[in-house]
Amino acid sequence: MGLAFSASRPRSCLLPSSFCFPEMFADLHLHSTFSDGTYSPEEVVGHALRRGFSALALTDHDTVEGCARAAAVCRPAGIEFITGAELTAEQGGHEIHILGYFLDPAHSRLLTELAKFQAVRTNRIREMVDRLNALGIPLKAESVFALANCHSPGRPHVARALVQEGFCGELDEAFDRFLKRGRPAWVSKFKISAQEAIGLIHDAGGLAVMAHPGLNHTDEVIPDLVAAGMDGIECFHTKHSTSMSEHYLEIADQHRLLVTGGSDCHGTSKGRPLIGTIKLPYTHVEQMKTRVAERAAARGFLLAGDAGPPSTS
């Protein structure tokens, strides 16, 4: 497949990828039942293992709760686990998703902020259900929460409840008729600014990466995100065409951004699971780890009151 091929030939690696890290690849964008995925963290890892992944990141929406369970099963399976989350943010009036990687899952401000985003999500579900009720659809918020069974509910859970209770034939119909932006049950979501999202991720020791830029059609915000300290860009994504991936690889080169990629697999909610569609060469994970280590070292020096890391010259 074209995209998988281009994802296995990173520009940033001068040697053929098989030379750098033979047969090693990662999926850095995966959802579980802790947000709107249908696989448990253990199931996500099981699928990654069967497809030969060496590393993966769980990137549930607004939560890191599934990460401890995923890490626990990755360890004996010999898969490297990266703690992640996908935050919803706003830049220049556009909704953008920012992925955080190598987050400290016990970081107190991160957990406080995530709890706030989750409360916003819960209230939003109630508002969407109120709108559906006003349209004559007697769905109960409690049914959506029971189905979601997580702290980070979203529109896919409302869509699944609508299908399960027979109000819609399929998920796409639920989105098209009610839940898409501008449809009658759509409720806008409070979003932090991209700058705040990047700052929060950095505070929690992580790297901030723009998710699926090709789906946003908002390239004009990229320089602002870079100025805000964004570390990387998700060049490889299931919904990116080969030319889109190439375009974002050029942008990554131009702004010296890390290159990431992932399937954005949500399990079986929309037919075949997407895990396996993107195989990011492990060399990119190495580059991310180097960046995280450099950042941690610089912070260590700052905390120690030092002027900065010693000069290498």
Ligand code: AMP
């Ligand atoms: P939310 O965060 O509540 O606004 O929901 C956004 C999520 O809905 C995305 O991450 C996707 O997982 C999902 N989504 C968006 N559009 C669709 C669609 N047409 N069918 C199924 N899922 C969708």
Ligand code: FE
């Ligand atoms: Fe999602």
Ligand code: FE
């Ligand atoms: Fe997203």
Ligand code: ZN
């Ligand atoms: Zn996602």
